Amino acid sequence: MKTVLAACVLCVLSSSEAFAAERPNIVVCIADDISWDDFGCYGSRTARTPRIDALAANGLRFTEAYLTASSCSPSRSSIITGRYPHNLGPAAELHQPIAANIPWLPTVLREHGYYTAVIGKNHMTRENAKVGAETWDLIDPGVTPDNHGAEAKWVQTIEQRPKDKPFFFWFAAVDAHRGWDANKEWVESKYGPQHRPQDITVPSFLADDAATREDLASYHNEVTRFDYFVGQVADALAAQGVLDNTLLLVLADNGRPFPRAKTRLHDSGMKTALVAHWPAGIAKRGSTSASLVSVIDIAPTLLELAGVKSPPPSFQGLSFAPVLRDPQNITRRHAFSEHNWHDYEAHGRAVRSDGWLYIRNARPALAWQGPADSVRSPAHAALKALRDANKLTPAQADVFLAPRPNEELYLTAKDPEQLRNLATDPAHAAIKTRLAALLDQWIDETGDAVPDKLTADTFDRESGDPLDRSKTNAKAERGEFPGKPKNAARINAPGPQ
Template sequence: MIYRFTCYSILTLVNILFRFGIPVFGQQHPNVIVILSDDGGYDDFGCYGGKEVYTPNIDALAKNGVRFQSAYASASVCAPSRAGLLSGRYQQRFGFEHNISKRPTAGVAPEDIGMDPQVATIADFMKYNGYKTVAIGKWHQGDGPQFNPLKRGFEHFYGFIGGDRPYFPIHGAVKPTQLLYDDRRIVPEDSIHYLTETLTNKAIAYIQQYRSQPFFMYLAFNAVHTPVEAPLKTIDKYKDVADPLRRAYLAMLDNMDENIGRLIEHLKQEGLYENTLIIFMNDNGAATNNGADNGQLRGLKGSKWEGGIRVPLIMQWPAKLPKGITSNAMVSGMDILPTSIDAIKGKKIQGQQIDGISLLSSYKDVKNGHDYLFWRRGIARAVRHKEWKLIVVKDDPILLFNLRDDLREQHNLAAKYPEHVKEMLHKLTEWEKGLENPKWLSSVLDNDQNQLMKHRMDVVGRAAERQYP
């Protein structure tokens, strides 16, 4: 007997194939996962030269994809860096210049401190193009209800609103910004094992839930931000490290890498690995207080030295990208939004400015990267153009470095190349004309003094740098 397929039976077959991650009617749209680590040291990731910690899964992303060697965060501290990533533009364009604080500037109400609701996020763009959108982990874009991820384009949010929280369950009262949410429901503290693992478990659950349709996931680990709380099962691996802070930090980084491996393994099990674009990035340079190491890069989190803004950035997409590529193109966290839209061949939301460029083309040639990148936080400003880097901090002497010859930023060439100083100052001034005044100030009351001190040429060495957070 000849079996006659009905429309219903065809649809049933299609649904079954989708359920098992099998492409139907040609190539499916790719999934996109952005993984963000917090306050990691540039030299602590194996593929960037790290020797003390075991990061095989992050290293495998680089081995199987593209590793950028001149990648930058749009800010040297957590919240504005994330705002740049989420918006695809310089966060100063909408007044997001400092970490979230309770110090509004003139004309700004305290409840309005956060990422401008009129600015579309990467989730808004992906949702606009038919994607399921999930945010997991640290948010840090404003405490008020209008800034909640569920109001910013994400259909799901499993994480906490603030900038930090403990990794183990909190006993007693929990600060509102540290509460762990599952969408609108507060997650009981006693259900948290170790937060990095708990966040990964939820990420895996969402991958399983949306395996038959394209999804975008923003997985923002709070590891390896303070408090430095190592998972007990991992810390013994680093018992030979003398410094207890460094030992615990390495264990935390190791654990995050292990959980990234679990996530990738699940993608493979679901048949989603080949057609998932994974972008891994660190949000800024090594912190002054968590035991991280920037290696040869000068400076730490909060500074305009390379150690404050240059970050690991890796892109892997087995179905589309070559393996083992090292790119010297100058790129930014702002590029993640346009890269995601490019990958899905999506449409942009009209009226939303984007400063980023697609990494899918920029990795191929240094000429395809940014020509200029700019930074500003309070009295400290910087600009990079090709091999040149300029730092300007209020009335301190102007600093100019040739990063091609002097990546450690040891030799100030401002007096020798006044024409470069003049040109780059002009570009910086022109860029600033398109910015809004900061809507709030830093919560660090002596931030300006710290900025002045940390950018002095005679502040040399990690011990000296850590004096000025």
């Protein structure tokens, strides 16, 4: 009996070890404030991203991946929990914590044997609690005196990890957040020459002048520095012989920190690059997939691949693991996004479906000029000068538009910058009705709401400077966050998918 029992135990242990060996390691490299089309593999004619391009060429490039918020901490909190921002409690708004009852992806992975680390920009907190050992084995801001992009300790983390566990690494850069420290920390032997203003491709909604080109060149330097360290991660994994069985994801938390990008519901703010590299798990390497993906799908995908049989019901996304097996597979039909307070009062909602983008704005009287750091930028100043001289193009004028339409509708393939609003076109009334009904269903089923008192502006809309409330005796009190009226942090229903 003892011999039989020992054999059974050995068999179970062997099966367990074999299963552990098959589970992929996971590395998420997430950039800060980089638009989807500012990577070479997504068509950028300016930014140099050879290492990310190489990963895409040997992996899978998603062409229809979307964020749930074009705002730093709400976006990251949404990804790490697999939930919509308004289902996170206070974290629907910038710099606010995730509700205490909501499980995090790294916590679940850690419970299933993964070694977990967050290196770089964390920006994710839990309500009434300190995020620590129950979630991450290692937390490090990743900044060194010669690198404030927060990437300096990524390779070190790979090298010093426990070798007897699969790992989940959240490598979060500060690049390309303003204020452009890559310029003064530039190492040409690593990154190549700095980007030249005269070589920049300027988006149609920005001014094409010297100041804007200089601003964009500095931004592209940060994109290239991020790319370099993503390449260093791939090299370190290869050196340890674990690259083949490591799923490496590359994406960004929101669009570039320029007017009509960051915080916007349009593609320039809400669409993200998503490159997956996993030689052992991607069936058709070097392919692209037009399958619609929401970033809330990342957590369920990783849990499935990690062998988590019964994930917590709080995760609202859909696994896109079938797309890794075949890029033609389709896992979702609809993707939803939000625009909540980020320096300025806002409440916007959007749904993407069948190539259409429908936007609804609950605060149409207010402009969508972008966050305060963008408003303070040389690029925004150049637009203001054109505005004051009555020389704005329609694309540029949209930055200042107020009131805005209550509804917007775009066929994105034919209007990639979303400049032609079809919401009032009778020819598209049926599609607008369908998408509006989808959005209503999502709002109802997920417990979204427009509170009576949203958080008000905390920065001046014209200058981007903090508001001086001492002159009005007004207190900078937070309003209600979206979803609070219906206690949406306790609602797990995903809405239409």
